[in-house]
Amino acid sequence: MCGIVAYLGSREAYPILIKGLHRLEYRGYDSAGVAVINEAGDLNIYKAVGKVANLEQVAAGHDCSGTIGIAHTRWATHGVPNEANAHPHLSQSGELTMVHNGIIENASPLRNQLKEKGFTFRSDTDTEVLLQLIEYTQKKHGVDLVCAVRSSLKKVIGAYAIAVIDRKDPGTLVAARKGSPLAVGLGEANCEFFLASDASPLAGYTNKVVYINDEEVVELRRGEEPAITNLNADKVDVRAKEIDIDVNMLDKGGFPHFMLKEIFDQPAVLRDCMRGRLLPSHHRIILSAVTEHREELIHARRFIMVSCGTSWHAALIGKQLIEQFCRIPVEVAYASEFRYSDPVVGPGDVVFALSQSGETADTLSAIQLASERGAMVFGIVNAVGSSIARASDTGTYIHVGPEIGVASTKAFTGQTTVLTMLALAIGWEKGTVSESLYLEALEALEQIPDQIARILEKDDEIKALAQEYVDKRHFLYLGRGMNYPVALEGALKLKEISYIHAEGYPAAEMKHGPIALVDEDMPVVFLATHHNLYEKIISNMQEVVSRKGKVLAIVSEGDTVVKGIAQHVIEVPHTPNYLCPLVSVIPLQLLAYHIAVAKGLNVDQPRNLAKSVTVE
Numbered sequence: 001m002c003g004i005v006a007y008l009g010s011r012e013a014y015p016i017l018i019k020g021l022h023r024l025e026y027r028g029y030d031s032a033g034v035a036v037i038n039e040a041g042d043l044n045i046y047k048a049v050g051k052v053a054n055l056e057q058v059a060a061g062h063d064c065s066g067t068i069g070i071a072h073t074r075w076a077t078h079g080v081p082n083e084a085n086a087h088p089h090l091s092q093s094g095e096l097t098m099v100h101n102g103i104i105e106n107a108s109p110l111r112n113q114l115k116e117k118g119f120t121f122r123s124d125t126d127t128e129v130l131l132q133l134i135e136y137t138q139k140k141h142g143v144d145l146v147c148a149v150r151s152s153l154k155k156v157i158g159a160y161a162i163a164v165i166d167r168k169d170p171g172t173l174v175a176a177r178k179g180s181p182l183a184v185g186l187g188e189a190n191c192e193f194f195l196a197s198d199a200s201p202l203a204g205y206t207n208k209v210v211y212i213n214d215e216e217v218v219e220l221r222r223g224e225e226p227a228i229t230n231l232n233a234d235k236v237d238v239r240a241k242e243i244d245i246d247v248n249m250l251d252k253g254g255f256p257h258f259m260l261k262e263i264f265d266q267p268a269v270l271r272d273c274m275r276g277r278l279l280p281s282h283h284r285i286i287l288s289a290v291t292e293h294r295e296e297l298i299h300a301r302r303f304i305m306v307s308c309g310t311s312w313h314a315a316l317i318g319k320q321l322i323e324q325f326c327r328i329p330v331e332v333a334y335a336s337e338f339r340y341s342d343p344v345v346g347p348g349d350v351v352f353a354l355s356q357s358g359e360t361a362d363t364l365s366a367i368q369l370a371s372e373r374g375a376m377v378f379g380i381v382n383a384v385g386s387s388i389a390r391a392s393d394t395g396t397y398i399h400v401g402p403e404i405g406v407a408s409t410k411a412f413t414g415q416t417t418v419l420t421m422l423a424l425a426i427g428w429e430k431g432t433v434s435e436s437l438y439l440e441a442l443e444a445l446e447q448i449p450d451q452i453a454r455i456l457e458k459d460d461e462i463k464a465l466a467q468e469y470v471d472k473r474h475f476l477y478l479g480r481g482m483n484y485p486v487a488l489e490g491a492l493k494l495k496e497i498s499y500i501h502a503e504g505y506p507a508a509e510m511k512h513g514p515i516a517l518v519d520e521d522m523p524v525v526f527l528a529t530h531h532n533l534y535e536k537i538i539s540n541m542q543e544v545v546s547r548k549g550k551v552l553a554i555v556s557e558g559d560t561v562v563k564g565i566a567q568h569v570i571e572v573p574h575t576p577n578y579l580c581p582l583v584s585v586i587p588l589q590l591l592a593y594h595i596a597v598a599k600g601l602n603v604d605q606p607r608n609l610a611k612s613v614t615v616e
Helices: 013-023 052-059 107-116 126-141 145-153 258-274 288-292 294-298 309-326 361-372 387-391 410-430 435-456 459-466 483-498 507-512 534-545 577-598
Strands: 003-008 031-037 043-049 068-074 096-101 160-166 169-178 183-186 193-196 208-211 216-221 227-230 240-242 302-307 330-334 349-355 376-381 394-397 474-479 501-506 523-528 550-556 568-572
Touching: 003 013, 003 096, 003 160, 003 169, 013 031, 013 052, 013 068, 013 193, 031 052, 031 096, 043 052, 068 096, 068 160, 068 169, 096 126, 107 126, 126 145, 126 160, 145 160, 145 169, 145 216, 145 227, 169 193, 258 410, 258 435, 258 577, 288 294, 288 394, 288 410, 294 410, 302 309, 302 361, 309 330, 309 349, 309 410, 309 483, 309 577, 349 361, 361 376, 361 387, 376 387, 376 410, 410 435, 410 577, 435 577, 459 568, 459 577, 474 483, 474 507, 474 534, 483 501, 483 523, 483 577, 501 507, 507 534, 523 534, 523 577, 534 550, 550 577, 568 577
Parallel strands: 302 330, 302 349, 349 376, 376 394, 474 501, 474 523, 523 550, 550 568
Antiparallel strands: 003 068, 003 193, 031 043, 031 068, 096 160, 160 169, 169 216, 183 193, 183 208, 208 240, 216 227
16 A cells, blocks of 8 residues: 655756655555655655556656656545545645655644644645645754654654655655555665665665664764654664566566566565575475574464455365364464454464564554553565564565555465464474374475466367356355365456456355356355365355356366366365465456456556555
């Protein structure tokens, strides 16, 4: 949600800012803007509703020169998407300009207080309220910008990541965060600084990054080292990290959309996910987090998984895997509900946080609550150095590379792969998984990337099949056991990018309500791979067919029974039941993608959605 880019250095800022905004488009937004201070000290601001390309058209032919600037992509919270509400915002004097991610919850009373002091407002945003408060503080107390920012932030309630520049001081950039991510990229010899909501806009410029923590303010001055303080003006050590960002992973690689590229990335990135961890020749899975925290994990009284969206579906699979292999009770909770439910959690519990971005606000708040109550926190994230990764006691990265498409694909299979390895590793240490099953699982897991590659060869077949369903208005997805969360995930993918209403259900629950919806216009997608509930799901399929429902089934290779029942089938390779989600989800990803493309929709940036949900 929303994206911040800023630059201070010796190069022209505008091209860097625009390139950075393009790299943040995956986060979801509805307007964009840029502000640059030129050599004469003029502050030039350009804004546009819609895509960054619209902003480029607005700015074309105007003065965009200058070596300091800030830029933003906005996902509307306060005020409709229009040019007035787009960032950057301008202070009343016209001297300060600011961009902001997050929500200022007490913006309304602050706005009223500032109006009483003579301030007027050009927008409906909470951001402009904070900016005017900063200017009021600066002028009333005669303090510099960084002091005014610190003082003002003490008065606000909510979440923020901000970047502020002053037309009168074009050599300084001030930024701060609380609950919304912010990273500073360091150029050579402090001659230039890059600021962004995540590390992707920094790729190709620097690999040295400082992650700003909650309630920290960073002051960047030309030719000086970054200065970080907390809101009480206490100095904070600057903690630079070297990161490795593959610039090639940030482009489409010849594919028409990032989503399709990321679906096709899965064989390679899952090999990366398993590399150095899955060692079949040594008959071992080695996860450093399990090695270092063996006692806490094998003696845990229970595991709790907190997550949102697609990550929640992966957690449902992880629950079954861990209970099967480790015999440890597992609860799965929506992070947004967990944090407000006054959960019974404490010492002896391990709370797993699943998040692709590592910045999901609800999940971050959930683990902070768990940590305060004495639970151990285990992060499973993709983004290296993200807030959840830093807030966790230990964890495992999924290492699937940047995921740009808003609808998650490779992160889901990456999380599921890590959860599988985690369950097997803990189960082996705990002695609750037999040697024969353990070795079978290692061998089968190693084959998954090649099996996914075989499914991807069916892309043209699935594309043609999508044409049969492009005009449907409702879908039902049904699965049992390990395939039930896959049904949820398949339905989510379809509704996210095609805007077709879809529901996922346990197949046996169909008779408790959803069967009332079944008719000749309701396609029903069955996850019917061979496993111990295969015969039962065949019965569920018959119930749909007898009510004139149209069945599309995902089946194991060589299946003949389902082919005699379903209108369409897609075959996937045989794999053990506990690994079936990794193969059965792939056709559903492709189906959703091709239906959305056939409808002429923007699959990478679906309406109203954001990649990284950093507000409640």
